[in-house]
Amino acid sequence: MHPLLEQIEALLAAPDHRDHPLHAALGQLYRLHVDEQKRLERLLNIADGYQQFTQADLANLKHQYERQLNKERKLSRISDRYQQLMRERNQALKTAATHDPLTGLANRRLMDERLIQAGVDAVRGGKPFCVAMLDIDHFKQINDRYGHDGGDRILVSLANSLRDQMRAGDLCGRWGGEEFVLLMQNTSLEQAGQIVARLIEYLRNLTFAVTDIPVSITVSIGVTEHSMVEAPQDTVNRADRVLMDAKQEGRNSYRLAG
Numbered sequence: 032m033h034p035l036l037e038q039i040e041a042l043l044a045a046p047d048h049r050d051h052p053l054h055a056a057l058g059q060l061y062r063l064h065v066d067e068q069k070r071l072e073r074l075l076n077i078a079d080g081y082q083q084f085t086q087a088d089l090a091n092l093k094h095q096y097e098r099q100l101n102k103e104r105k106l107s108r109i110s111d112r113y114q115q116l117m118r119e120r121n122q123a124l125k126t127a128a129t130h131d132p133l134t135g136l137a138n139r140r141l142m143d144e145r146l147i148q149a150g151v152d153a154v155r156g157g158k159p160f161c162v163a164m165l166d167i168d169h170f171k172q173i174n175d176r177y178g179h180d181g182g183d184r185i186l187v188s189l190a191n192s193l194r195d196q197m198r199a200g201d202l203c204g205r206w207g208g209e210e211f212v213l214l215m216q217n218t219s220l221e222q223a224g225q226i227v228a229r230l231i232e233y234l235r236n237l238t239f240a241v242t243d244i245p246v247s248i249t250v251s252i253g254v255t256e257h258s259m260v261e262a263p264q265d266t267v268n269r270a271d272r273v274l275m276d277a278k279q280e281g282r283n284s285y286r287l288a289g
């Protein structure tokens with residue numbers, strides 16, 4: 032106890048001062064002080080308890096917040112991976128819709144689109160383009176001799192050779208079966224003739240590895256130039272007709288249609 036309070040208590044208890052005019056007032060003041068002191072202590076106790084409670088609450092909230100944050104980070108990582116997967120799926124679907132699965136070349140659908148576009152560009156820019164239809168000679172015999180898988184291997188190797196041999200800007204697609212289409216933009220019939228002549232010569236000297244057997248093939252090609260007044264499909268049909276001529280006239284050669 033504070034010394035002053037001890038002194039006041041002693042004064043209030045002393046019989047000598049009981050009749051003093053300030054005795055009653057001092058007594059009241061003393062009790063008032065003691066009450067206030069107790070009230071203050073109670074309040075301090077409550078405040079301490081509240082502070083402890085708040086700290087515990089805060090720690091709990093922080094823990095919950097971190098858990099939530101971790102969950103969201105995890106979700107965001109999953110969502111990134113999912114989006115990446117969807118992008119890859121979309122790309123794969125797009126490629127599957129426009130490319131031949133065996134050779135990876137443009138398929139007929141994409142070639143049709145490119146031919147239509149080439150027709151529009153030719154009319155707009157006044158630049159000619161040529162179409163060549165290429166067909167492997169006696170491919171049925173190759174399949175019969177080396178099996179369907181062997182035939183497939185030759186189709187893939189031929190597609191790679193065509194890709195390598197064509198100029199940048201030319202487009203090569205698989206039209207179906209053992210038939211390929213070449214789109215040569217800004218190219219006259221004369222230039223196209225030179226290109227396919229070189230190609231036939233190149234393929235004639237090439238051997239394809241089917242298992243461990245080197246196999247040679249020959250091809251026949253029909254080439255024609257697009258005319259401004261026709262639809263690209265008519266150009267393709269004409270190239271196909273002269274391809275048939277090349278086949279009938281002995282194969283392993285090309286024919287031009289003006």
Ligand SMILES: Nc1nc2c(ncn2[C@@H]2O[C@H](COP(=O)(O)OP(=O)(O)OP(=O)(O)O)[C@@H](O)[C@H]2O)c(=O)[nH]1
Pocket residue numbers: 133166167168169170171172174178179180181182183186207208209278282
């Ligand atoms: N391995 C394989 N063979 C195919 C594929 N598509 C078509 N063929 C085969 O290609 C052959 C084409 O035969 P034909 O149309 O008679 O023509 P060809 O034997 O090449 O004879 P010409 O064209 O007259 O020189 C058939 O035996 C088809 O089965 C393919 O994706 N893979």
